[in-house]
Amino acid sequence: MSKVQGGMKCVKYLLFVFNFIFWLSGSLVLAVGLWLRFDPTTSSLLNEDGAPDTFFIAVYILIIAGGVMMLVGFFGCCGAMRESQCLLGSFFACLLIIFGAEIAAGVFGFLNKDKIIEEVESFYSNSLRDDRNGTTITNLYHTLLECCGTPDTFTTQCPEATADTKDCYAAIKDFFNEKLFIIGYVGIGIAGVMIIGMVFSMVLCCAIRNNREVI
Numbered sequence: 681m682s683k684v685q686g687g688m689k690c691v692k693y694l695l696f697v698f699n700f701i702f703w704l705s706g707s708l709v710l711a712v713g714l715w716l717r718f719d720p721t722t723s724s725l726l727n728e729d730g731a732p733d734t735f736f737i738a739v740y741i742l743i744i745a746g747g748v749m750m751l752v753g754f755f756g757c758c759g760a761m762r763e764s765q766c767l768l769g770s771f772f773a774c775l776l777i778i779f780g781a782e783i784a785a786g787v788f789g790f791l792n793k794d795k796i797i798e799e800v801e802s803f804y805s806n807s808l809r810d811d812r813n814g815t816t817i818t819n820l821y822h823t824l825l826e827c828c829g830t831p832d833t834f835t836t837q838c839p840e841a842t843a844d845t846k847d848c849y850a851a852i853k854d855f856f857n858e859k860l861f862i863i864g865y866v867g868i869g870i871a872g873v874m875i876i877g878m879v880f881s882m883v884l885c886c887a888i889r890n891n892r893e894v895i
Contacts, residue, residue: 695880699756706749713743732799768885782871827851
């Protein structure tokens with residue numbers, strides 16, 4: 681088997697280094713996804729019966745993409761070192777799929793931000809009117825988010841509230857805006873890195889093919 685030489689050899693090792701970094705990035709994406717899913721505050725707010733699950737859809741996309749990125753990064757390293765057109769082609773195809781998944785997670789988070797917040801606010805508001813178990817849920821929100829009531833009920837429901845206490849609608853909005861922006865920025869940021877990997881893999885794959893044709 682003929683080996684690439686010169687500048688393409690540099691590309692080969694750059695691709696190997698990229699794949700190692702890509703594997704580490706996959707670990708980071710997976711860790712962020714698992715943190716968002718099992719964060720005690722988030723889980724407590726959204727694991728109750730009847731709680732909206734739209735937020736977790738984007739989180740699950742992130743977790744799956746992170747796991748696949750780690751697997752693809754490993755095989756990408758093997759493909760670069762062995763100069764295998766098959767592995768490099770498969771690596772490119774997998775990167776393209778993950779690229780789409782990451783963009784989907786980012787876009788989903790941004791486009792559904794208001795919908796997710798409205799669903800959680802509605803869930804909280806309904807809990808206020810639920811005589812059976814609403815008190816437990818609303819107390820949970822009040823404790824975790826350090827808030828009290830809604831804009832309409834804040835004055836009557838929270839007479840002992842301090843000047844720093846937010847109504848729960850504002851607290852919910854701030855909390856989920858922060859989480860959703862994390863999903864969006866991680867997804868779009870990693871997608872940008874993957875474009876570099878796709879370019880490197882195609883350049884090296886073409887170089888290997890051309891080198892074999894010359895031989």
